[in-house]
Amino acid sequence: MNEHAIIAENLSKRYRIGRRIENHRSTASGLQKLLSPFAYLASTLREPEAEEILWALKDVTFSVRRGEAIGVIGRNGAGKSTLLKILSRITEPTSGRAVINGRVGSLLEVGTGFHPELTGRENIYLSGAILGMKRAEIDRKFDEIVAFAETERFLDTPVKRYSSGMYVRLAFAVAAHLEPEILLVDEVLAVGDAAFQKKCLGKMGDVATAGRTVLFVSHNMVAVQNLCSRAIWLDNGQIIEQGETHQVVAKYLSLGSQALSEQIWPDKETAPGNDRVRIHRLAVRPENGCPGDPISMDTPIVVEVEYWNLLPDEIIHSCLHFYTEQQVVAFTSAPIDSHPEVAQNAKQVGLYKEVCCIPGNLLNSGVHRVLLLMIRNTSKIVYRMEDSLTFEVLDLGDRAGAWYGKEPGFVRPILNWQVQRIE
Amino acid sequence: MKPSTIAKDRILEISPPNIVIEQSRGWASLGLRDVWEYRELLGYLVWREIQGAYRQTALGVTWLFLRPIVNMLLLSFVFGTMVRVPSDDVPYPLFSLAALLPWGFFSNGVLRASRSLVDNMHVISKVYFPRMIIPVAGAASGLYDLAASLVILIIAMLIYRTPLRVEILWLPIFLIVALGFSLAVGLWLATLSVKYRDVSFAVTFLLQALMYMSPVIYPVSIVPQAIRFIYQLNPMTGVIQGFRWSLFGSGQPPEITFLLSIGLMILALVSGAYIFRRTERTVVDIL
CATH class of the missing domain: 2.70.50.60 (abc- transporter (atp binding component) like domain)
Structure with missing residues (x-):
């Protein structure tokens, strides 16, 4: 039996960014633009020039063992999302290859495929089907999903009338019951209220301990450290460091935000x-x-x-x-x-x-x-x-009662509370 | 646990689905097996197309019926009563309805399929499934329009006391051709719409032009012989002609050129499917 769930070899992804447009203000250039309506057509047909190319991912090689939870960290634009998109087959790599052994479930967003006009019940089926569940499977887990989302009363209400919290709960509940062998997760946890975030992370922890493979992309060092045994640090589309989570995270924190x-x-x-x-x-x-x-x-x-x-x-x-x-x-x-x-x-x-x-x-x-x-x-x-x-x-998560999510608000002061029994 | 189940579990474990992700080159397979695997999703998407569209409308699904009725009345008044277009001795309302039925099926299918990729961008960019399902669901959602028009046609035929003919059994064949053609055009347009948003402007124009080039408001018999051959290369010509012939016995049954047009349709369908497959790999990067 193959012990690796994911093997990525030299994965690269090239994006074509628009050519830099000079700031034409003169009438002449405006006229020129009017006279060449096919400029866009021409630009899409020719080969991209060097300055139009962006390597979102370059020669990324790693492997994930079955049952392992691995975290992917890095700054915005480091290539984390591109990597997830390639592994979940949303887009193809420009070169290199990846082999995936097992049924993949990817959670790049909460509420993929939800239609606002349809009811909660209808959306559970729709979203489940889009995520790759069979009807019989959804039937079997339906009650569980509804209970997890805590939205029993609103099952036959169009989801556009849901509060944003309810919407997210229902959407995550569907995704959480996907039960793939390999779970690819983007930072979907940055939504919902604190209690629900805890529940989501708990569910993800369950997935990880149940022997399934998890690849978790996050900015949240606390969550990564708690959920993942290994981590990969991406920057500019390349792997800077991979290894044990606390070592990689420590390096990232000391160098990453320079x-x-x-x-x-x-x-x-x-x-x-x-x-x-x-x-x-x-x-x-x-x-x-x-x-x-x-x-x-x-x-x-x-x-x-x-x-x-x-x-x-x-x-x-x-x-x-x-x-x-x-x-x-x-x-x-x-x-x-x-x-x-x-x-x-x-x-x-x-x-x-x-x-x-x-x-x-x-x-x-x-x-x-x-x-x-x-x-x-x-x-x-x-x-x-x-x-x-x-x-x-x-957020190093060292406060008492800290949880993995980010508290809302611009400021996070420690205020002086008084706690006493008055009756 | 019974021994047999254990054995089965082990087999499943030994051979898990093995997905290789790399840049595909050349003309890859159409991946129709993958589409078949996701057939349930296809059903949901077709259902969503219609359900979602008519929620919170006062008339709801009645719109599906209203459109062909109003179209029929308008055409009958303008072309039947005012312009007096010949209709091969069939009452003009029936004559136009027999054309509006496959035409509505075709044009709604093309319209939905052509914009399906752009409309479903948010889903495509977040989760994998065979992308081919999306335009297919778009084209197939024309079946709702078809069902509604069919009800109206039956009522109209009862009103005019049209006798049923054995040739009516040919109708499914013509419908399949119409579906195939709408999917062919839809696949091409959906693919083009990814790179060029011009398609959304062009598609209504194209459909309008195609309607005048199909015998929707007039019979094939008034088309000049000189251009008859080219005219009949349009699969919809044969389809509409076939509808009128099999329902009322009016005009000619589709001729040998219909087979030629079917051949062209299949060519467009297969090439459309391949061109779509080539684009789908990187569709997310472009949109």
Whole structure:
């Protein structure tokens, strides 16, 4: 009997990204465009040029033993989803091959194939069939699915009237009862309420312990560490590291989020900015560490901004906007908040440094992006830098009663509660 | 546990389904066995197409009946009463209904099949199943329109007291040709629609043109002899002609050119299936 459930050899996937479109504003180019309506047709027929090619996956080789649970980690765009798509036969690799021994169930999304106008009961059958279940199989598990989803009362209601929580519960329940020999899971767990997420992870744990093979793609280090014995770290479509989960995760955490933790422009002439102000250095780091060191939820964070002020007698200061992954501003901060005199004292020509300290136990876990604004006379934006810094706040799951999912909200402070018996 | 069951379990364990994933080259097989494996899903998709479309409509499935009735009345009024198009001595409402039945089946099938891939993108990009099922389900959902039109035709024939003829047994043959042709056109258009969204604009236009090139509103007898041969290469010509002939004995039974048009239809169907298979492997990357 073959002991490997998945064998991947040199899997590669090439994507064709659009050619970079130059910013034509002139009428001439507009006319040109009008006169060549078949430009798109021509572009789809010729061979892609080198700059249009993106290797989403390059020479990925690994194997998964039967009954093993393996985690795939990596940043966004590292190739994790492409790998899942190839293994679940949604798309073909450009080269290389994979052999899969066993019935595959892939969960890339919760609620695949649900039709909003159909009832819960109808959608169980529809979605089950799309996921590859036979009618008899669905019949047999129907009651179990309904009980797991806790939606008995709404079975004959169109799912478009469901609350989002109910919808997700029902959808996951169908998928959870697929019982494949090999389960491929994307981060479907980032949905639903806390209690339900626990239930989902429990179900996945059951699958893993029942001797079936699980390949789990996630950002959630806690879940990966708890569910998987081995892990693969992908970056830029290539395997950086594979091995025992805690080793791979530790390496990933120490190196993985270096991306934009520091930027330095040594030359005053070419540094980003304008004739008023130019940026010299930007950095984000844990209070007692260097840029690139892991930042967990309880770590105080330091953001440093160094800039050249190029004009005399300027009232100028920086201002930081912290964005969450959902591209929502979590909060903004500027030196005048704590030092009002900055708003009155004019700066002379020179290199200035402004440091912002974010206390630990404030930000929720997740990737944060920093927008830098340079402000003149406390109100006028003289320079704006979109992706100045990014950093990830990690949930190491070391809080009491921690669970695998991400708590909602921008902030995750530890507040002072009082608990007492009053009767 | 009985010994026989143990043995069976072991066999299953020894030979699990072995899937090899790699880039397919050249003209791979059509994978029809895979489609057969997923036949239940095909049923669900056809059912969803109709069920989903008519939920929360005031008239519901009545729409399926309303369309052919209104079409028949309009055609009868405009072409039967006003323009006085000859109808081979068959009452014009019956004459048009006999054409609208296969035509509606064909055109709805083409319409649904051609946009099926783009419409089901969210499913295709998240789960694997033989993609061929999607346009097939689209074309097959024309069966609902067919069933509704058939009811109307029977009522109309009762009203006009049309005698039943033995030739009516030919009808399934003509329907199969219509289904095959709608699937052929649907497969080609669905494949093209993946890369070129122009298809969604072209398809209504194409169907309209094809309707005028098929004897839906007029009899084949008024088509000039000079272009008759080319005209009859359109499978729908033979199908509609055959419907009228087998139902009312009007006009000519389909001639030898009908067989030729069937040959062309099969050619389009097979080539459509192959071209679809070639595209389906990477459809997710393009859409």
